[in-house]
Amino acid sequence: MKIFSRACAAVCSTFLAAVLVSSAHAGDFADVDIIGFSKDGRRFAFEQYGIQDGSGFPYSEVFVIDVQKDSWVKPSPFKFVEQNVPDGVDQDTILGDTRHVAIQAANDSGLLDGIDYPGQTVGANPVTEVSADPHLMVVNPRIIVPAFDDPMEFSIEEYPLESGKCASYGAQTRGFRLTMLYQGMARVLNEDKDLPESRGCPLSYRIERVITRYPDAGPPVFAALILMQTHGFEGPDGRYLAITGRF
Numbered sequence: 001m002k003i004f005s006r007a008c009a010a011v012c013s014t015f016l017a018a019v020l021v022s023s024a025h026a027g028d029f030a031d032v033d034i035i036g037f038s039k040d041g042r043r044f045a046f047e048q049y050g051i052q053d054g055s056g057f058p059y060s061e062v063f064v065i066d067v068q069k070d071s072w073v074k075p076s077p078f079k080f081v082e083q084n085v086p087d088g089v090d091q092d093t094i095l096g097d098t099r100h101v102a103i104q105a106a107n108d109s110g111l112l113d114g115i116d117y118p119g120q121t122v123g124a125n126p127v128t129e130v131s132a133d134p135h136l137m138v139v140n141p142r143i144i145v146p147a148f149d150d151p152m153e154f155s156i157e158e159y160p161l162e163s164g165k166c167a168s169y170g171a172q173t174r175g176f177r178l179t180m181l182y183q184g185m186a187r188v189l190n191e192d193k194d195l196p197e198s199r200g201c202p203l204s205y206r207i208e209r210v211i212t213r214y215p216d217a218g219p220p221v222f223a224a225l226i227l228m229q230t231h232g233f234e235g236p237d238g239r240y241l242a243i244t245g246r247f
Helices: 002-023 091-109
Strands: 031-038 043-051 058-066 078-081 115-117 120-124 136-139 152-160 174-182 185-191 202-213 221-230 237-246
Touching: 031 202, 031 221, 043 091, 043 115, 043 221, 043 237, 058 091, 058 237, 078 091, 120 136, 136 202, 152 202, 152 221, 174 202, 174 221, 185 237
Parallel strands: none
Antiparallel strands: 031 043, 031 115, 043 058, 058 078, 120 202, 136 152, 152 174, 174 185, 202 221, 221 237
């Protein structure tokens, strides 16, 4: 019995350590659905959704963005968290119902009217990709082979930026500067001076994808999706923001 106890203690300690290491990184990373652009390229919409860490509540958030101004079109964003989750409910079903509520609210507002054009994803670098640079993405702006367009280069720089509320959690928050180089001209698309409350407590950023659209009338447009790791309940959470503009 003593031999068994010692062996169990060793095995159980190893197992417990593995569980603790695993659970230390058990934050939730949102899934993202690109709803698309309007025909004229003036509006862009996407949804992020998932199951919250800690609470286990399903959530959905729909964002509608004025592309040229790079700002939300009010009353966007449309956010819904289902806090009444019965025991034993199918997770996919309750998440689907939650997404329906948020998307229906966006539809009812009229802001999704005419957003029927998905554009082209011309670059993608998910958080699972370990061989690419998370801070640099160089793309041809549309799928034409062989390419004849000038490439677009997006680069991101992170830097410490304090948030009083987040500091009380011990979170070392960061801001970012996003620069686009196109046709020999560099444009700073975002440069944080302070942290918007909507971001929570951001810890890091990566360029997750670039989407473009060439409207029949008007200049081409882009949306760069940035994936933030934010301070979460059980570990870092992943949330998206979009930086938009014309070429």
